[in-house]
Amino acid sequence: MEQLLTSSADAAENPKFLKKKPLIISGPCSAETEEQLIATCTQLAATGKVDMLRAGIWKPRTKPGLFEGIGTKGLPWLQKAKQLTGLPTTVEVATPKHVEDALAFDVDVLWIGARTTVNPFSVQALADALRGVDIPVFIKNPVHPDLELWMGAVERLQKTGNQKIGLIHRGFASYGNTEFRNAPMWHLPIEMKRRLPELPIICDPSHICGNRTGLAAVAQKSIDLDFDGLMLESHIDPDNAWSDAKQQVTPQRLAELLDGLTWRHETTDQQEFLNKLSQLRAQINQLDEEILHLLGRRMQVAESIGSYKKENNITILQASRWNEILEHGIQQGQRLGLTEDFILKYFDAVHLESINRQNRVMNQK
Structure with a gap:
């Protein structure tokens, strides 16, 4: 050095x-x-x-x-x-x-x-x-x-x-x-x-x-x-x-x-690597766009659920349903190679957004 x-x-x-x-x-x-x-x-x-x-x-x-x-x-x-x-x-x-x-x-x-x-x-x-x-x-x-x-x-x-x-x-x-x-x-x-x-x-x-x-x-x-x-x-x-x-x-x-450490570089000028990386990143961009569209559709359904709960005077949070979603998500995620920690963080974020959407719907004057 x-x-x-x-x-x-x-x-x-x-x-x-x-x-x-x-x-x-x-x-x-x-x-x-x-x-x-x-x-x-x-x-x-x-x-x-x-x-x-x-x-x-x-x-x-x-x-x-x-x-x-x-x-x-x-x-x-x-x-x-x-x-x-x-x-x-x-x-x-x-x-x-x-x-x-x-x-x-x-x-x-x-x-x-x-x-x-x-x-x-x-x-x-x-x-x-x-x-x-x-x-x-x-x-x-x-x-x-x-x-x-x-x-x-x-x-x-x-x-x-x-x-x-x-x-x-x-x-x-x-x-x-x-x-x-x-x-x-x-x-x-x-x-x-x-x-x-x-x-x-x-x-x-x-x-x-x-x-x-x-x-x-x-x-x-x-x-x-x-x-x-x-x-x-x-x-x-x-x-x-x-x-x-x-x-x-x-x-x-x-x-x-x-x-014992491996020091890596942020990038390289090797064209073959750059071309392959560009292709993979294009795939990531496409998948991210599809995920966002699906999340948008999911939240639309959550708002519909909020409207239905409001009509029937039902609470937003259903603990048994939330446990069911988590258990299914963890099992499905493990089959797909996703860690339980990631699944929990992901569903926590999705669940909170869903609750916020339903809360707005149920409390509209």
């Missing part, structure tokens, strides 16, 4: 900095001691796989009493790691004082964490502190699945004149979720890519998974979705890390994980 940066001055002079692809960021969840941080960073640099070093200096934690970061005294350690490895550095900032201290110790890139993105007042305070400062800033998605908050954070930074903005997808908190620490909800970062195609977006599998076992699968999926890079946590002794021990890997294991 090409050398990314060697100094903050380079970052300021290089508007293509965030265009580097793939961009690999790694380092410990938290800077704990100078020895731990230097050892981790030098081992990461030795792999030749990492473009930028990260370390948590200030750690926003859910509950008091947990390790909340070593604080500003860890910044000289990170600065030393940069000098030893030649790799640029990045840290999370949550207050204007964090920004001031990070810049004072030559940090190359800042990122705004999920717990900060969720608060417009905090984001605005950071934007004000960064006004006139020419430094790249990544913005993590908010803790909860709210795209407008994520968009709002981007706009606040852009209004300061900063054009070196990137996004980090680290998953979203969801009640009852067990598979992931933070559910990826891939449709949300995909929508951000659609809205802001000019901004690079990287994936943070460490915080999505909350464990080591799922890192490769989540990383590969993000690559397949044309993400621009990865942020992965690494520690020389993960099991004894002071924070998020379960999701960190050793530098050696990180290199193995990265070697």
